[in-house]
Amino acid sequence: MLSFEDARNLVLAHTPTLGTERIALFDAGGRVLAEDIHALWDLPPWDNSAMDGYAVRAVDCAPGRALPVSAYLPAGATPGATLAPGAAIKIMTGAPLPAGADTIVPFEELREGENEIWLRSAPKPGAHVRCRGEDLARGALAIAAGTLLRPAEIGLLATFGKVLIPVFRRARVAILATGDELVEPGEPLAHGRIINSNAAALAAALREIGAEPLLLGIARDNEESHRRLITEGLRADALITSAGISTGDRDLVRETLLELGATEIFWKIDIKPGRPTAFFRAGATPVFCLPGNPVATLITFEELAKPALLKMMGLHRVIAPFIKGTLLEEVRKKPGRGQFLRVALEIRAGRILVRTSGDQNTGILRTLVGASGLVYLPADAAHLPVGSEVDVHVLGQLRESPPEAP
Numbered sequence: 001m002l003s004f005e006d007a008r009n010l011v012l013a014h015t016p017t018l019g020t021e022r023i024a025l026f027d028a029g030g031r032v033l034a035e036d037i038h039a040l041w042d043l044p045p046w047d048n049s050a051m052d053g054y055a056v057r058a059v060d061c062a063p064g065r066a067l068p069v070s071a072y073l074p075a076g077a078t079p080g081a082t083l084a085p086g087a088a089i090k091i092m093t094g095a096p097l098p099a100g101a102d103t104i105v106p107f108e109e110l111r112e113g114e115n116e117i118w119l120r121s122a123p124k125p126g127a128h129v130r131c132r133g134e135d136l137a138r139g140a141l142a143i144a145a146g147t148l149l150r151p152a153e154i155g156l157l158a159t160f161g162k163v164l165i166p167v168f169r170r171a172r173v174a175i176l177a178t179g180d181e182l183v184e185p186g187e188p189l190a191h192g193r194i195i196n197s198n199a200a201a202l203a204a205a206l207r208e209i210g211a212e213p214l215l216l217g218i219a220r221d222n223e224e225s226h227r228r229l230i231t232e233g234l235r236a237d238a239l240i241t242s243a244g245i246s247t248g249d250r251d252l253v254r255e256t257l258l259e260l261g262a263t264e265i266f267w268k269i270d271i272k273p274g275r276p277t278a279f280f281r282a283g284a285t286p287v288f289c290l291p292g293n294p295v296a297t298l299i300t301f302e303e304l305a306k307p308a309l310l311k312m313m314g315l316h317r318v319i320a321p322f323i324k325g326t327l328l329e330e331v332r333k334k335p336g337r338g339q340f341l342r343v344a345l346e347i348r349a350g351r352i353l354v355r356t357s358g359d360q361n362t363g364i365l366r367t368l369v370g371a372s373g374l375v376y377l378p379a380d381a382a383h384l385p386v387g388s389e390v391d392v393h394v395l396g397q398l399r400e401s402p403p404e405a406p
C-alpha cells in the first residue's frame with residue numbers, strides 16, 4: 001500500500017498553483033508574494049548616522065581636543081551639508097552623513113560645551129555610520145516570489161513605497177460532508193443522527209491557512225445527491241469531501257467522482273488514522289476525499305491536504321519539517337503500518353518532551369483536542385521505550401503560560 005510520504009508527494013505533484021492578483025499593502029500580511037521584488041533604490045539611500053551624537057572626521061579626533069560645532073542635522077534633514085576640516089556637526093540617528101564626515105561620536109562618548117565638544121577618546125574611523133546600500137543595493141532581490149508575507153516582509157515592501165502587492169489568489173475550497181446520519185449544527189438531533197462537525201472543523205482549518213471555505217452542505221447517501229453536490233464542488237479551486245470512502249455499501253464518493261470523469265490518483269494509504277483516504281484530479285481541480293472519523297479527517301487534512309493547498313496558494317515551502325522530541329512514556333504499535341500519534345508537547349530546557357494526549361483510537365476526538373503535536377511513527381516502528389527520539393509535527397504554535405503573579 002502507498003506510504004504516507006509517497007501519498008503526500010503524489011498530492012503535491014498533482015496540485016497546480018493558482019493565479020495572482022494585486023492587493024493593498026495593508027491587506028497583504030499572510031498572503032504569498034507572486035513576483036520577485038527588487039530593491040527600487042539603495043537601502044539606506046544615503047550614508048547616515050546610527051547614533052545621536054556628532055559627525056566628525058576621524059583624523060581630527062584626539063582625546064581632549066575641542067572641535068567647534070558648525071551645524072545641526074536632525075533626522076529628516078536634506079542631504080547636502082558639508083563638514084569643514086577640524087569641526088563637528090551635531091547629528092541625530094538617521095540623518096544623512098554630511099560630506100567630509102566619516103565617523104559618528106555618540107553623546108555618551110563626549111562632553112558638550114556652548115559651541116564646541118571634547119571627545120573622551122579617539123573614535124574608530126567609520127564608527128556608527130550606516131553606509132548607503134549596506135542593507136540592499138538598488139536592483140538586488142529583496143523578497144522572492146513564493147514567500148509568505150510576514151510583518152518583516154510587509155515592512156520591507158512599505159520601505160520601497162509599494163502600495164499594490166502582487167500575491168497569489170486565496171484558494172476557494174469546497175467542503176462536502178456526506179452521510180444520511182448527519183444533521184447540521186443547530187438542527188434537531190433525532191435518534192441515530194450525529195452532527196456534521198467535520199465541515200465546521202475543515203472550514204476552520206482552511207481559514208487558518210488563508211484559504212476560503214465554501215460550505216456545500218451534506219450529500220445524502222444516494223447517487224443523485226452526490227452527483228449534484230460533487231459537480232458543484234468541482235467548480236471551486238479544490239474540493240474536500242468527508243466520509244463515504246471506505247468499503248461500506250453506501251460509500252458513494254469515489255464512484256461518483258469516477259462517473260464524473262475524475263482521475264483517481266490513489267485510494268488507501270498505509271497510515272493510521274487515515275487509511276481510506278483517496279485523492280482525485282478532476283481537470284485541474286484536486287479532490288481530497290478524507291475519511292469521516294473526525295480525528296482521521298483533521299489529521300489527513302493537516303498532513304496531506306494542507307501542504308497541497310499551501311502550494312496552490314503559491315507558497316514555496318509547504319512541508320512542515322519534523323523536529324525531534326523525546327518520549328516521556330513508552331509507546332507500542334503493531335509494525336507494518338505508519339501511524340500518527342496525538343501528543344501533548346512540553347518544552348523543558350529547550351528540549352521537546354512528548355507524551356501521548358491519551359486514547360489513540362480514531363473514534364476519540366478529545367485526544368486531538370488536547371494535542372499540541374503529532375508524532376509520526378514509521379511503518380517498521382513497534383516498541384518505543386521511554387527516552388526514544390521521535391519525529392514531531394507541532395500543531396499551531398507552542399506557547400507557555402506566564403509566571404504566576406507575585
Ligand SMILES: Nc1nc2c(c(=O)[nH]1)N[C@H]1C(S)=C(S)[C@@H](COP(=O)(O)OP(=O)(O)OC[C@H]3O[C@@H](n4cnc5c(N)ncnc54)[C@H](O)[C@@H]3O)O[C@H]1N2
Nearest residue numbers: 177195196197198242243244245246247275291292293296
Ligand atoms: N470494512 C471496513 N470498514 C472500515 C474500514 C475498512 O478498511 N474496512 N476503514 C475504517 C476506517 S480506518 C475509517 S477512518 C472509516 C472511514 O470511513 P468513511 O470515510 O467511509 O466514513 P463513514 O464510514 O461514513 O464514517 C466514519 C465515522 O465518521 C463519522 N462521520 C462521518 N461524517 C461525519 C461528519 N461530517 N461529522 C462528524 N462525524 C462524521 C460517522 O458517523 C462514522 O462514525 O471506516 C472504517 N471502516
Ligand code: MOO
Nearest residue numbers: 273274275296362
Ligand atoms: O484510519 Mo481510520 O482513518 O483509522 O479511522
